[in-house]
Amino acid sequence: MTQRPTIGVAVVGTGRMGADHVRRLDRVTSGARVAAVVDVDAERAKRVADGVEGCAAFTDAAQAMAADGVDAVLIASPGPAHEAALLAAFAHDLPVLCEKPLTPDAASALRVMEAEQRLGHRRVQVGFMRRYDAEYQRLKALLDGGDLGRPLMLHNQHRNVSTPPGFTNEMTVNDSAVHEMDVARWLLDQEITAVTVLRPRPSSSAPDGVDDPQFLVFETDGGVLVDVEVNLNCGFGYQVRAEAVCERGTARIGDGVGLVTHTAGRWGGTIDQDFVTRFEDAYDRQVQAWIDATARGETVGPSVWDGYAAAAVCEAAVRAQQEGHRVPVDLVDRPPLYR
Amino acid sequence: MTQRPTIGVAVVGTGRMGADHVRRLDRVTSGARVAAVVDVDAERAKRVADGVEGCAAFTDAAQAMAADGVDAVLIASPGPAHEAALLAAFAHDLPVLCEKPLTPDAASALRVMEAEQRLGHRRVQVGFMRRYDAEYQRLKALLDGGDLGRPLMLHNQHRNVSTPPGFTNEMTVNDSAVHEMDVARWLLDQEITAVTVLRPRPSSSAPDGVDDPQFLVFETDGGVLVDVEVNLNCGFGYQVRAEAVCERGTARIGDGVGLVTHTAGRWGGTIDQDFVTRFEDAYDRQVQAWIDATARGETVGPSVWDGYAAAAVCEAAVRAQQEGHRVPVDLVDRPPLYR
Amino acid sequence: MTQRPTIGVAVVGTGRMGADHVRRLDRVTSGARVAAVVDVDAERAKRVADGVEGCAAFTDAAQAMAADGVDAVLIASPGPAHEAALLAAFAHDLPVLCEKPLTPDAASALRVMEAEQRLGHRRVQVGFMRRYDAEYQRLKALLDGGDLGRPLMLHNQHRNVSTPPGFTNEMTVNDSAVHEMDVARWLLDQEITAVTVLRPRPSSSAPDGVDDPQFLVFETDGGVLVDVEVNLNCGFGYQVRAEAVCERGTARIGDGVGLVTHTAGRWGGTIDQDFVTRFEDAYDRQVQAWIDATARGETVGPSVWDGYAAAAVCEAAVRAQQEGHRVPVDLVDRPPLYR
Amino acid sequence: MTQRPTIGVAVVGTGRMGADHVRRLDRVTSGARVAAVVDVDAERAKRVADGVEGCAAFTDAAQAMAADGVDAVLIASPGPAHEAALLAAFAHDLPVLCEKPLTPDAASALRVMEAEQRLGHRRVQVGFMRRYDAEYQRLKALLDGGDLGRPLMLHNQHRNVSTPPGFTNEMTVNDSAVHEMDVARWLLDQEITAVTVLRPRPSSSAPDGVDDPQFLVFETDGGVLVDVEVNLNCGFGYQVRAEAVCERGTARIGDGVGLVTHTAGRWGGTIDQDFVTRFEDAYDRQVQAWIDATARGETVGPSVWDGYAAAAVCEAAVRAQQEGHRVPVDLVDRPPLYR
Numbered sequence A, B, C, D: 001m002t003q004r005p006t007i008g009v010a011v012v013g014t015g016r017m018g019a020d021h022v023r024r025l026d027r028v029t030s031g032a033r034v035a036a037v038v039d040v041d042a043e044r045a046k047r048v049a050d051g052v053e054g055c056a057a058f059t060d061a062a063q064a065m066a067a068d069g070v071d072a073v074l075i076a077s078p079g080p081a082h083e084a085a086l087l088a089a090f091a092h093d094l095p096v097l098c099e100k101p102l103t104p105d106a107a108s109a110l111r112v113m114e115a116e117q118r119l120g121h122r123r124v125q126v127g128f129m130r131r132y133d134a135e136y137q138r139l140k141a142l143l144d145g146g147d148l149g150r151p152l153m154l155h156n157q158h159r160n161v162s163t164p165p166g167f168t169n170e171m172t173v174n175d176s177a178v179h180e181m182d183v184a185r186w187l188l189d190q191e192i193t194a195v196t197v198l199r200p201r202p203s204s205s206a207p208d209g210v211d212d213p214q215f216l217v218f219e220t221d222g223g224v225l226v227d228v229e230v231n232l233n234c235g236f237g238y239q240v241r242a243e244a245v246c247e248r249g250t251a252r253i254g255d256g257v258g259l260v261t262h263t264a265g266r267w268g269g270t271i272d273q274d275f276v277t278r279f280e281d282a283y284d285r286q287v288q289a290w291i292d293a294t295a296r297g298e299t300v301g302p303s304v305w306d307g308y309a310a311a312a313v314c315e316a317a318v319r320a321q322q323e324g325h326r327v328p329v330d331l332v333d334r335p336p337l338y339r
Helices: A016-027 A042-050 A061-066 A079-091 A106-119 A134-145 A169-188 A275-295 A304-323 B016-027 B042-050 B061-066 B079-091 B106-119 B134-145 B169-188 B275-295 B304-323 C016-027 C042-050 C061-066 C079-091 C106-119 C134-145 C169-188 C275-295 C304-323 D016-027 D042-050 D061-066 D079-091 D106-119 D134-145 D169-188 D275-295 D304-323
Strands: A007-012 A032-038 A056-058 A072-075 A096-098 A124-126 A151-159 A192-198 A214-220 A225-231 A239-246 A249-253 A260-263 A266-270 B007-012 B032-038 B056-058 B072-075 B096-098 B124-126 B151-159 B192-198 B214-220 B225-231 B239-246 B249-253 B260-263 B266-270 C007-012 C032-038 C056-058 C072-075 C096-098 C124-126 C151-159 C192-198 C214-220 C225-231 C239-246 C249-253 C260-263 C266-270 D007-012 D032-038 D056-058 D072-075 D096-098 D124-126 D151-159 D192-198 D214-220 D225-231 D239-246 D249-253 D260-263 D266-270
Touching (some): A007 A061, A016 A032, A042 A056, A056 A061, A061 A072, A061 A079, A072 A079, A072 B275, A079 A106, A096 B275, A106 B304, A124 B304, A134 A239, A151 A169, A151 D225, A169 A192, A169 A214, A169 B304, A275 B007, A275 B096, A304 B106, B007 B061, B016 B072, B032 B061, B042 B056, B056 B061, B061 B072, B061 B079, B079 B106, B134 B169, B134 B239, B134 B249, B151 C225, B169 B192, B169 B214, B225 C151, C007 C016, C016 C072, C061 C079, C079 C096, C079 C106, C096 D275, C134 C169, C151 C169, C169 C192, C169 C214, C169 C225, C169 C239, C169 D304, C192 D304, C214 D304, C275 D016, C275 D072, C275 D096, C304 D192, C304 D214, D007 D016, D007 D061, D056 D061, D061 D079, D072 D079, D079 D096, D134 D239, D169 D225
Parallel strands (some): A007 A032, A032 A056, A072 A096, A096 A124, B007 B032, B032 B056, B072 B096, B096 B124, B151 B225, D007 D032, D007 D072, D032 D056, D072 D096, D151 D225
Antiparallel strands (some): A151 A239, A239 A249, A266 C266, B151 B239, B192 B214, B214 B225, B239 B249, B249 B260, B260 B266, C151 C239, C192 C214, C249 C260, C260 C266, D151 D239, D192 D214, D214 D225, D260 D266
């Protein structure tokens, strides 16, 4: 364990995603603080900043990046504003987490790439957050491990309950399928070389003018065929699934049942080997809940009464174990403090 | 959103659990810092403290609690040391997270309970961390919601790969079944009134002198029958399962497939309704990974190249969509910075 | 393959179970015919006999067993009538399939056992039909194979939607739990040596005076502990489950997902290795449907049009395969005969 | 219930499929007998006929169809011989079950279709046996019921462990994908209007010259897009899956877990409502096993001892129920007849 500083972050854009990142950096992320927020809407920026200790509000991204205590930048403004914000961050040589898309088109993305190359080192992480999903990470590890052999096909589905007003066919690609492109490239470690888009007769749930669902086929430079159902008015839920078909088996995620493989005559998943992996999240949540309650001046969770009752039941159970018969449990009356 | 302070924690005990809590408070928990560590082994305390910024080492818990910057206490020392540490925390009126067991027996637990009552308000949270597990929480919410009717029975299993050297029959109760006691009490909101322990012929995997597995039956004051398989040398994995049998259906957790219900002629689970619930953890992990890398002076994760490649594939896909045929993707050569 | 005769069966009892066995022997079972039916209700016997070619009606079981063409006896009369019918069958040395219970109590069962011993060879098969269920057979084969080690515990559930009017606590044992007793004895190849019955507070769905659910615990002479939830007013469905906990893993059935094992760090099931096992039932049903339709003078199922359409699509697919592009399928107009 | 005759069947072709159908008609199918077998290999025909009571051997199909006792024809000869056999059956106006393919190409299928039309009524059932698979039938019923809305896409997979020697790309279509064509047409009640074949880089498990796997896309006259993975050297098992994506939900089969739907925020399957559906197959198998054993002069299955032991345990359980404590079970010594 080495000591580490607290990173001061400037969050650019305080819309839905930006505000959520402010909450996350302030309440969930360890080792970070929100030092500044930026929004062209000065009032909104101020409102968000007021909720966070020591956070300043700006309307100009470059100005925020120059401010005291800003060590890094999280860009969550609309896509067309990304290029300017990225170049400003490069000017201050600040680490950036940039929500997807990097920029709205390949030409502007190329300009950013050239600028970062001039900087001489990587400074940008793009917000393709599926790479941090536990199921995708397990699938990636399985494919990389090679036990299933070379991947041949990916069958992916991206399903949304419904599209918001104003949704267009282009958004099917740029807002939804874009995640599938990154996932395919990352899982396979290959580039996509061609795209075909097929379409059934649109669902009656699809808005006028939107061809939903669509079926995209990607070909990769490694010879893998990737098909993607993009189904944005499926009605029943949000569902992101992937099935990798490899030379010696298949693996799939996204059914709410973890990573399921089919290999060597068996289907199924793995079992945790100790409580650390099974209950790691529970330990993390327990301690966070305690810290959060403490910060509010409260005490929550299992009480001394619960600890006492467990001790009394344990004593009865040890006697039942030793004596071979049913043993009653005697508890004192429950004090008012624990009711 | 309201502003909040950073809570300075004194961690008492720096063995396996204590050291893990230090790591958690320092690296995972938001809004906390480890202000002090305590261990009767001064060298071990110092070694752990050295890895954390601004952390002091102590051999005496009461002294640590009096130190500057200590706002709360996490007790992870051996059970017999808990009572003294708890009373010391009460003397400083500090919030406590106390690893289970609260104390090793009902009599000492009663003394702690009386002391907290004299304090006049709750200060202790006991470390029954299963209450913070996502599956248990969903099961609890379902039972509380009442859709399945009144619970009639719980069928629980607690399985470990194997017991460590020196394991005894009493530890089956005090170290393992104790979690099941708390879970039953909490899920049902009822007290346990009697215990019976049944045993098949021991497994040949069980150490000499340990009756493993055991089968515990709890009766509650609400008339629920709880049976618990405690199977600590099962060999195949760590597995904690619970099935609640209610008047109108059943619900179970622990099979690695989430919460599965059987009700009204159907079995199954629920589907996320939006990306927030499906990918909340991925967003949290993404930002934490970025902050951690930034603190190390590194940039990791999806790069500008990945952002550019996605933009290029999107452009091809929109053309494929509009023109109705296969469209090749043209990428520039991958610059060395991104290889 | 050796040649074999058609077995003429006398069915004793034409109530719900008896009438269903007549249908089965006449329509489903290969190599059997219903030669006679017996019922104390002469009219009911005649009504059932009239529906079957060459079937005679009797009111006396012994008379039916003496009739021409009767090679075997299926007893489906009420339990108290079984002993007399069995002894009559022994007198004619006829093979018997006797619905459970063999007889209503141990003393009468002993008398039947002594009579069969005097006969000098087994003639009776008792109708514990779960032994013929595909899932139970797979579980039995797995346990017998020994891969999971010695069984330690069985956790079984027997759930019914609701009990019929007039149901009593004794029927919980004699009509429902009796199947679990046979299943436990058969799966383990062990005898039950003791029984305990535990009860939660009854479900509000249970009729007055019936303690439902109940929880039975069997001990066996091999040291296995068997627990059985008998839950006869569960409301949501009919469900028969069994989980065997063995020294090296667990196996369970009854969730509608086949046999699921937990062993060596993995959970899951097996995959068919060829179409014979996967589609054996489909082949059997296909041919039975064809024979049944032919007997009715009808032709059903996939038609020549379906055969033609498949041939035309195949031709297009082979061209698409060879030429590397989309190929349209041209069909002639569908003739009226196939609409 | 109406009386019905026994159907005498001539089986044309006694290779693997033909011999299996002879066994099925003789041993499994109710109401059928194999009256004749036909094979160009006279010796093979005689060998098969000898194993069946009252079965004659022929080398000419037309001759067999004219024989006494032949009421129907099952054609299991190689595809190129089907047309002649079908026309012969039409000449005798006999019902036919014809293994797929109907004929090897669309032109010959058209000729057969014209001949059947001249006959004036349907006489041919084509052996697309998947229509008789329980899972496909449940999926078909669900789609027909309309609860999920109009189907938009089908995602199907057909996986084999490995291809036999001599396998060609054309056989991928004609032997394997042909089933998927019929299934798509039948499930949707629509015709296929176009086919595209896509291919990833072949698996290293694929034989030289065979492009395996392949990915077929069918378009239908109802606007449904059907994609089919045909993966004939997948190595791990035989697997036939189908997922229907409809306007209000999805349904899939083939994972060994029955029919699983995703609809209205929930995934899962249905639960049987009574023992008739849950154990129907067990009852059928039980009676068939009894008849088969009887025909062999044997008695198998649960014995009088099993009936007695169950009665003794029931008596103990009723006492345990009434008296509220553990009750031992006393059995007489097991007689030698039942060991």
